[in-house]
Amino acid sequence: MLPVMDPSVTRPLASLAILVAVLVLPAERGWSDYSTRAEVVDYINGLVTGHGFGREWLVDVFEGAEKSDDVIRKISKPPEKALAWHEYREIFLTQQRIDAGAEFCKAHTDALDAARRRFGVAPEMITAIIGVETFYGRYLGSHRVIDSLATLAFDYPPRSAFFKGELTHFLLLVREEGKNPFEPVGSYAGAMGYGQFISSSYRNYAVDFDGDDLRDIWTNKTDAIGSVANYFARHGWKGEVPPAVKVEIRDVGVLELADAGLELAHTVGELRKRGAVVPNEIGDGEKAALFTMDLAQGKEYWLARHDFYVITRYNRSALYALAVFQLSEAIRSAFESGSDE
Secondary structure (H helix, E strand, O other): OOOOOOHHHHHHHHHHHHHHHHHHOOHHHOOOOHHHOHHHHHHHHHHHHHHOOOHHHHHHHHHHOOOOHHHHHHHHOOHHHHOOHHHHHHHHOOHHHHHHHHHHHHHOHHHHHHHHHHHOOOHHHHHHHHHHHHOOOOOOOOEEHHHHHHHHHHHOHHHHHHHHHHHHHHHHHHHHHOOOOOOOEEOOOOOEOOOOEOHHHHHHHOOOOOOOOOOOOOOOHHHHHHHHHHHHHHOOOOOOOOOEEEEEEOOHHHHHHOOOOOOOOEEHHHHHHHOEEOOOOOOOOOEEEEEEEEOOOOEEEEEEOHHHHHHHHHOOOHHHHHHHHHHHHHHHHHHHHHHHO
């Protein structure tokens, strides 16, 4: 918990601090006292009445939160929207990331096998998620979560409602877990730990997978592994192999049904009739979606199945899901090759 001083002492000091900050802090930080803004005061009132927070504690939190122009800049141009498939793939399907994934599998075989038994998610898929999200823990993010979420909740109108909800989850999380709200760091969007859980995902899906009565996705790889697997299981993971299949297009008319969203809005039979050449082992009645992926020259087409859709619940992007799937395949191959040596 934050120390709370006598408000009659802290308010004049805070006002002086604000004046000094405006004069000397670089524009990049965009610092301002969130606690004095009318919409934040209303938000604080809602937390006090709706969740039983102490008002002075919340005021201290929002006095310490800092607006970040860098956060707004990054969320305005996420790579899933800015890159073509072949560019996106080159980021995540590197030999270095594949080899590191195989090493992660080797180092954490027991936890990964336990997660497969309990949640039904293959070790290479769990590893690929952690590999894409944080390069197996090398890049956990450098933004204070409170700064990211306050900035996006109150200074990014396109998704203000969503991030106010995540900010509430974060404040509940630090209260439940006994954390200092200024200590957790993560991505520009407030995602945390090895698997980059946003606050609501942490509260709903993070698990204590090693039995030490703590849910630690920042430093405990076993908890991170179990938490990613639990997330997939809770979103309906079936263990389909493979979750997506590259297909040929016999009749371009079928492309009228492609890239229509992440939902599995068609059946395999419908896509076959319209001109997609789908492997015979996939039944006509299965729900599916068709995606076009841009190569450096030309295109390729992928039939997405149920588990592909589950991957997009982690990050709502077909590019992301395909990168995770292909990385998982490469990790499994590298791990098996290493095991045979």
